[in-house]
Amino acid sequence: MAGKTLYEKLIDQHVVRRLDSEGHVLLYIDRSILNEYTSPQAFSGLRDSQRPVRHPQTILLNVDHVNPTRPLRDAAMTDAGGQLQVEYFRENAAHFGIELFDVLDPRQGIEHVVAHEQGLVMPGMVIAAGDSHTTTYGAFGALGFGIGTSEIEHLLATQTLIYRQLKTLLVTVSGELPYGCSAKDIILALIEQIGASGATGYAIEFAGSTIDALSMEGRMTLCNMAVEAGARGAIIAPDEKVYAYIEGKPQMPTGALWQQAKAEWQTLRSDADAQFDRRLSLACEALEPKVTWGISPDQTSAISGRVPDPAQERDRTKQQAMQSALRYMGLESGMPLEEIVITHAFIGSCTNGRIEDLRAAAAVIGSRKIARHVRGIIVPGSTQVRLQAEAEGLAAIFINAGFEWRQSGCSMCLAMNEDVLAAGDRCASGTNRNFPGRQGAGARTHLMSPAMVAAAALAGHLVDVRRYMHSEV
Ligand SMILES: CC(C)[C@H](C(=O)O)[C@@H](O)C(=O)O
Ligand code: SF4
Numbered sequence: 508m509a510g511k512t513l514y515e516k517l518i519d520q521h522v523v524r525r526l527d528s529e530g531h532v533l534l535y536i537d538r539s540i541l542n543e544y545t546s547p548q549a550f551s552g553l554r555d556s557q558r559p560v561r562h563p564q565t566i567l568l569n570v571d572h573v574n575p576t577r578p579l580r581d582a583a584m585t586d587a588g589g590q591l592q593v594e595y596f597r598e599n600a601a602h603f604g605i606e607l608f609d610v611l612d613p614r615q616g617i618e619h620v621v622a623h624e625q626g627l628v629m630p631g632m633v634i635a636a637g638d639s640h641t642t643t644y645g646a647f648g649a650l651g652f653g654i655g656t657s658e659i660e661h662l663l664a665t666q667t668l669i670y671r672q673l674k675t676l677l678v679t680v681s682g683e684l685p686y687g688c689s690a691k692d693i694i695l696a697l698i699e700q701i702g703a704s705g706a707t708g709y710a711i712e713f714a715g716s717t718i719d720a721l722s723m724e725g726r727m728t729l730c731n732m733a734v735e736a737g738a739r740g741a742i743i744a745p746d747e748k749v750y751a752y753i754e755g756k757p758q759m760p761t762g763a764l765w766q767q768a769k770a771e772w773q774t775l776r777s778d779a780d781a782q783f784d785r786r787l788s789l790a791c792e793a794l795e796p797k798v799t800w801g802i803s804p805d806q807t808s809a810i811s812g813r814v815p816d817p818a819q820e821r822d823r824t825k826q827q828a829m830q831s832a833l834r835y836m837g838l839e840s841g842m843p844l845e846e847i848v849i850t851h852a853f854i855g856s857c858t859n860g861r862i863e864d865l866r867a868a869a870a871v872i873g874s875r876k877i878a879r880h881v882r883g884i885i886v887p888g889s890t891q892v893r894l895q896a897e898a899e900g901l902a903a904i905f906i907n908a909g910f911e912w913r914q915s916g917c918s919m920c921l922a923m924n925e926d927v928l929a930a931g932d933r934c935a936s937g938t939n940r941n942f943p944g945r946q947g948a949g950a951r952t953h954l955m956s957p958a959m960v961a962a963a964a965l966a967g968h969l970v971d972v973r974r975y976m977h978s979e980v
Contacts, residue, residue, distance in 0.1 A: 510778025512675045513744055514710045517650045517775075521633045523667055530672035536662055537632040538565050540618045543589075543596040544572040544923070545637030549659035550599040560603045561666045567627065568600050568607040569618045572923050575610075576886050576913040582611050585925045603663075616889020616915040619643040619731065619857035624891050626756025630745035630772040635668055640857050640939070642734045646726035647753065648745030648775050650710070653734070673740060674784035676709040677777075680717040682791035687973040689867065690725035691859060691937070691956035693717065694732040695797040697789055699807040707737030709785065712777060717791050718743055723752045724863040731858045732939050735804040744776035796972055798844055799941050799954040801832030806941075808844060810959070810971045816840035835943050836951050837931075844969050847953070851934035852883040852910075852964035853946075856920035859937035859957045860888025862895050868937075868961035869901040871975050872908045878967030883910035884926065886918040910964070922946050935963035 523533040573589030584590040600607035608615045630648035637659045644651030733741030795809035817829040877883045887893035896902050902912050919926040920938040930949025937960045941952040962972040
């Protein structure tokens with residue numbers, strides 16, 4: 508019998524029952540982290556049918572989508588809708604006996620940053636949550652995926668989900684990451700290559716020398732954004748880096764239990780003779796820093812490129828998509844990407860709001876100031892990240908440069924709080940989605956790495972970060 512992929516092993520270990528021949532299974536879920544935005548109807552459903560939550564100790568409630576990020580915030584939300592959501596969230600935490608990280612809790616932050624900080628993610632787990640970027644946990648050798656509101660209700664009531672097993676896609680990434688490039692550039696390059704729905708129906712496994720060399724934070728960026736290629740799951744086999752990163756975290760086992768868990772985790776890798784449904788490879792040697800020029804994450808180019816010309820595109824559908832992207836983005840074909848002037852620079856989100864991202868941005872900035880016409884905003888991914896960045900002196904670098912230094916939350920990644928761009932604003936953004944209106948109605952988003960955002964903030968336009976890494980010009 509052929510060997511198994513890591514994904515298949517994780518599924519097999521969590522199958523309660525196979526339901527049909529089409530790959531539907533009843534899947535046991537180890538953990539869930541819920542936000543104030545996607546959980547209310549699920550809790551209402553439970554209340555209506557007078558059901559309890561089956562394993563409240565495996566669930567965490569965390570406020571992140573609608574909360575303010577202004578420096579001196581209190582526990583109140585900016586708008587009445589958000590206030591109601593958070594109040595109901597608090598009521599549900601108390602009613603169902605579930606732990607809540609409220610907005611002023613020192614453990615609060617974006618759920619996909621909080622989860623690993625608090626040691627809630629372990630190799631081998633299956634984690635389902637009401638948010639698509641739950642794929643982030645693949646960096647730890649856990650299977651994470653997003654679920655809808657009715658599925659949240661099912662999960663809360665039964666600790667299981669009806670799940671359709673995905674096909675498997677092995678993405679082998681090899682070669683040393685060139686100067687100025689990061690995990691964000693790898694994932695943008697992959698999405699550019701396969702398209703925004705190129706991995707729909709698949710769980711990705713990332714492997715190869717580049718992945719081995721990536722930090723945990725880089726691996727998280729990669730798995731996080733795999734969902735922008737349509738993958739409802741992206742995993743990396745756990746290694747020593749993972750163990751070193753999670754050891755000693757609040758919920759981690761210790762002593763003999765830790766040793767036992769570690770021995771078990773060594774088996775979490777695809778067998779040498781495992782069969783993948785599809786394989787792809789990506790060589791990093793020629794990679795350049797990437798930016799998106801359009802309204803989909805696959806409308807990406809190397810920063811040295813130009814705004815593409817739809818007339819050169821033979822595929823009719825792609826051509827029309829390019830035309831509408833250029834219209835929305837207010838760009839002319841042929842224009843060098845480096846000449847695109849920005850009004851805003853934003854660093855944050857569950858893709859690039861971690862400490863290493865802030866370090867990379869601060870290293871580019873040094874003692875320089877951001878361009879006068881640019882409003883720069885930095886929103887750390889969690890309160891813990893904020894405190895660490897302050898302790899390391901990164902916050903001082905950002906403040907000195909002219910950035911606003913904020914409290915944590917999703918913020919301008921999706922503009923559900925007061926951090927909203929106006930129509931026509933153009934933002935160099937270290938986030939993950941660039942569809943029309945994502946950061947505010949009529950606002951324009953260019954996705955890139957946090958180092959690239961920092962460079963754009965200094966220059967006042969999109970720019971190759973490698974120009975800014977050499978000297979204090
Ligand atoms: C609000 C939530 C449903 C959504 C998601 O699932 O990803 C959000 O976090 C996003 O990034 O668009
Ligand atoms: S930071 Fe952005 S992508 Fe991440 S959970 Fe929040 S809104 Fe979604």
